[in-house]
Amino acid sequence: MLLTRRASPSGQDHDWTAVRSALVRYIRGRTGRLDLAEDVAQETLARLIALQEQDTVGSLFALGFRIADNLVIDIHRREARASGEVDERFECTAPSLDRVVDSRHAVAILSRTLQRMPPLRREVILRRRLRRQSCAVIAEELELTPKAVEKHITRGLVDLKTAFDKAGLAPESLGE
Structure with a gap:
């Protein structure tokens, strides 16, 4: 996706390339996976653009990091459920x-x-x-x-x- 400076409905000019690269660095640092970082950054940008078009966003970076965190958590839960691994915090050693x-x-x-x-x-x-x-x-x-x-x-x-x-x-x- 080609990202450039684009003005929002409120007239603010946003550098989406800078937001995307910051998101990729942040997500990669949290997960250690570039493939996941790219996917989450893409989804986060799509949500940020949609939110920014509806209303004025105070800080694209802060909101972007929050959205990315939530997406990473959702992906982790989905992968854990699909793999059948039990989160040790919820594992019970008592007999059934x-x-x-x-x-x-x-x-x-x-x-x-x-x-x-x-x-x-x-x-x-x-x-x-x-x-x-x-x-x-x-x-x-x-x-x-x-x-x-x-x-x-x-x-x-x-x-x-x-x-x-x-x-x-x-x-x-x-x-x-």
């Missing part, structure tokens, strides 16, 4: 509501299933899975054979899997 509900449901199933197990099986499962005791230690402390401990663990895990399957929950989908 669905995840919380599923986890609570899973805990209820786990608790109910453990209560229904024979006491010895429940004790073996809790020692192995929660306390991380070895089969040998469990066998020694409960006066069982290691093979009996393994059978209790196997049967207990089958009971838990059956309960989760009936509820339509997969334990692996609940996270670690």
